Amino acid sequence: xxxxxxxxxxxxxxxxxxxxxxxxxxxxxxxxxxxxxxxxxxxxxxxxxxxxxxxxxxxxxxxxxxxxxxxxxxxxxxxxxxxxxxxxxxxxxxxxxxxxxxxxxxxxxxxxxxxxxxxxxxxxxxxxxxxxxxxxxxxxxxxxxxxxxxxxxxxxxxxxxxxxxxxxxxxxxxxxxxxxxxxxxxxxxxxxxxxxxxxxxxxxxxxxxxxx
Numbered sequence: 438x439x440x441x442x443x444x445x446x447x448x449x450x451x452x453x454x455x456x457x458x459x460x461x462x463x464x465x466x467x468x469x470x471x472x473x474x475x476x477x478x479x480x481x482x483x484x485x486x487x488x489x490x491x492x493x494x495x496x497x498x499x500x501x502x503x504x505x506x507x508x509x510x511x512x513x514x515x516x517x518x519x520x521x522x523x524x525x526x527x528x529x530x531x532x533x534x535x536x537x538x539x540x541x542x543x544x545x546x547x548x549x550x551x552x553x554x555x556x557x558x559x560x561x562x563x564x565x566x567x568x569x570x571x572x573x574x575x576x577x578x579x580x581x582x583x584x585x586x587x588x589x590x591x592x593x594x595x596x597x598x599x600x601x602x603x604x605x606x607x608x609x610x611x612x613x614x615x616x617x618x619x620x621x622x623x624x625x626x627x628x629x630x631x632x633x634x635x636x637x638x639x640x641x642x643x644x645x646x647x648x649x
């Protein structure tokens with residue numbers, strides 16, 4: 438595995454974060470780090486995403502912080518300038534993927550069909566997102582689709598939680614999983630970072646148990 442793949446494997450779960458206020462970025466990152474989750478995918482669903490990534494990466498340079506829900510080249514540029522270490526898109530957008538490759542920015546496009554996976558492999562990608570995971574067939578679909586692509590790893594996201602995490606991470610085709618159960622919007626809005634830290638610690642323990 439390359440360095441990025443190793444970091445994804447080590448974290449096991451990448452918290453998928455939606456931040457309405459950049460002021461919450463550092464306290465949230467601190468809660469994740471103290472809970473043992475040194476990664477985050479900050480989605481570009483809000484105007485606070487770019488500044489949140491900047492604050493998180495500056496405060497916790499050891500974290501693997503990326504940008505999610507990236508739909509435009511302008512968002513790629515904004516995320517990169519803010520310090521994002523990887524880009525995630527919900528679907529396979531050739532324009533976005535090729536732009537990231539041109540800029541030498543790691544990109545994980547969403548792939549839920551063999552045709553999309555083939556396009557990713559053709560471009561030399563070794564990690565892709567599988568979204569929405571549960572709705573698109575879950576672990577059974579990943580195993581079936583991954584069989585012909587021996588060098589490819591997946592980051593399933595969507596419908597994954599503490600109850601089904603073992604099923605996913607036990608598969609050698611899964612590098613890590615994206616999840617939001619430890620960073621729910623209501624917890625962030627309420628400033629309940631202690632709860633987020635606790636849920637992150639529980640998730641860290643579960644990952645370590647699965648991959649011992």
